[in-house]
Amino acid sequence: MLKWYIPLGIFLILAIFLGIGLTKDPREIPTPFIGKPAPTFKLSQLDDFQKTFSPEDMKGKVWMLNVWASWCVACRAEHPLLLEMARRGDLNIYGLNYKDQPTDAKNWLAQQGGNPYGLIVVDFDGRVGIDYGVYGVPETFVIDKQGTIRHKVIGPITREELTTKLLPLIKQLEQQG
Amino acid sequence: MRRVAGLIFCLLLPMASLAKEAQFMALDPELEERANALSSELRCLVCQNQTIADSNAPLAKDLKQQVREQLKAGRTNDEIVDYMVQRYGDFVLYRPPVKATTILLWTGPALLLLGGGILLFVSMRSRIARSNATSELSVEDISRAERLLQSEQEGKA
Numbered sequence: 001m002l003k004w005y006i007p008l009g010i011f012l013i014l015a016i017f018l019g020i021g022l023t024k025d026p027r028e029i030p031t032p033f034i035g036k037p038a039p040t041f042k043l044s045q046l047d048d049f050q051k052t053f054s055p056e057d058m059k060g061k062v063w064m065l066n067v068w069a070s071w072c073v074a075c076r077a078e079h080p081l082l083l084e085m086a087r088r089g090d091l092n093i094y095g096l097n098y099k100d101q102p103t104d105a106k107n108w109l110a111q112q113g114g115n116p117y118g119l120i121v122v123d124f125d126g127r128v129g130i131d132y133g134v135y136g137v138p139e140t141f142v143i144d145k146q147g148t149i150r151h152k153v154i155g156p157i158t159r160e161e162l163t164t165k166l167l168p169l170i171k172q173l174e175q176q177g
Numbered sequence: 178m179r180r181v182a183g184l185i186f187c188l189l190l191p192m193a194s195l196a197k198e199a200q201f202m203a204l205d206p207e208l209e210e211r212a213n214a215l216s217s218e219l220r221c222l223v224c225q226n227q228t229i230a231d232s233n234a235p236l237a238k239d240l241k242q243q244v245r246e247q248l249k250a251g252r253t254n255d256e257i258v259d260y261m262v263q264r265y266g267d268f269v270l271y272r273p274p275v276k277a278t279t280i281l282l283w284t285g286p287a288l289l290l291l292g293g294g295i296l297l298f299v300s301m302r303s304r305i306a307r308s309n310a311t312s313e314l315s316v317e318d319i320s321r322a323e324r325l326l327q328s329e330q331e332g333k334a
Contacts, residue, residue: 006296026225032266099235126239133264135222135236 031133033149038065038141039131043121046097046105053094053121055147062173063092065141066117067129069100070108072137078156079112085162086116091170095120098129098137142166144173205249212245215254219244219261220269228271 038055045051055065066082068075086093095117097105102122109115123129132141142151151169153161216230223234229241240261247257261269273279314322 029222029268030266032263126236130239130243130264133266135265 027136028154029135031152031154033133033141033152036149038143038147038149039128041121041128041131043096043123043128046095046102046120046122049122053119055143058092058094058143059147060145061092062145062170063094063143065094065096065132065143067096067098067132067134067137067139067141069098069137070104071100072098074156075138076112078138078158079116081157081159081162082116083114086118090167091174092118094118096128096132097122098134099123099126142169142173145176208245208248211248211254212241215244215248215257216241218258218271220271222265222269 040055042052042054045053082093085091093116097120100122105120105122121128126134132139136154138156140153140157141149144150150173151166153166157166213230217228219229219240221227221229221232221234221237221240223236224232227237229237229244232238243260244257247260252260258270267273267276267279273282275283
């Protein structure tokens with residue numbers, strides 16, 4: 001009797017582990033940034049290279065840093081959602097234009113129906129991207145009033161993610177001192 | 178002659194793609210060797226089962242450039258690995274550290290081997306016990322068998 005139960009048991013255990021494995025996305029790498037201060041940088045703005053921007057400028061505000069590029073196909077998918085958030089005034093959305101040509105970036109925004117960003121900084125050589133552990137554009141960081149990263153979205157933001165996770169989190173962070 | 182030269186040119190064309198790597202090699206072969214060795218320990222984030230040294234993904238090239246620059250700046254291997262882990266987590270390491278979350282990963286193969294060994298031992302022992310049990314006859318059985326054999330011989334005679 002035992003002879004038949006042992007292989008069956010091993011099979012079931014394997015099946016359970018493999019089943020759990022199927023529900024996970026191997027592209028989603030656990031990020032070490034949650035709860036850590038947002039890495040600092042000082043980058044030129046897309047509209048005016050003379051002007052710079054640093055994350056410190058946003059102390060006391062809840063904001064979102066969205067990493068995007070004109071060559072990034074998935075960015076098109078999330079752009080309408082970003083526009084919607086900007087129109088509704090959910091929070092300050094700032095853009096990090098990652099390894100892109102400034103003219104391409106501007107043209108792309110015009111093509112995609114507008115600019116949802118309060119401000120866009122240019123990460124021409126991708127160095128700030130590396131500091132933020134970016135490996136697949138688009139990526140989005142939610143940063144609280146103290147300048148701590150509270151959430152990271154890898155890949156395009158979906159409506160489900162927005163309504164179930166991002167908006168409640170933003171609301172909660174806004175209420176905190 | 179010109180045709181041969183053209184052919185040679187075409188054959189050499191793929192080398193052009195290696196030129197940039199070779200350029201670094203020529204500048205400082207020792208540094209490039211160290212950068213290569215270290216990059217082989219780091220996993221490419223985009224093409225997950227390649228090392229940064231092997232991958233041609235733009236991010237892998239950027240990260241390899243980081244390794245080069247930091248080595249040139251005199252940083253140690255450990256410092257550079259820390260730099261990568263801070264940004265990309267343990268995932269970037271091909272040899273994950275022993276931690277509470279990775280203990281199963283490290284001990285798993287040994288546990289499986291041990292489990293298999295125990296299973297094998299138990300089943301072998303029960304098999305041996307079973308074959309012994311069938312060959313062991315009680316004293317009565319033996320004397321009965323002897324009697325039967327004897328009576329058969331007497332019958333023949």
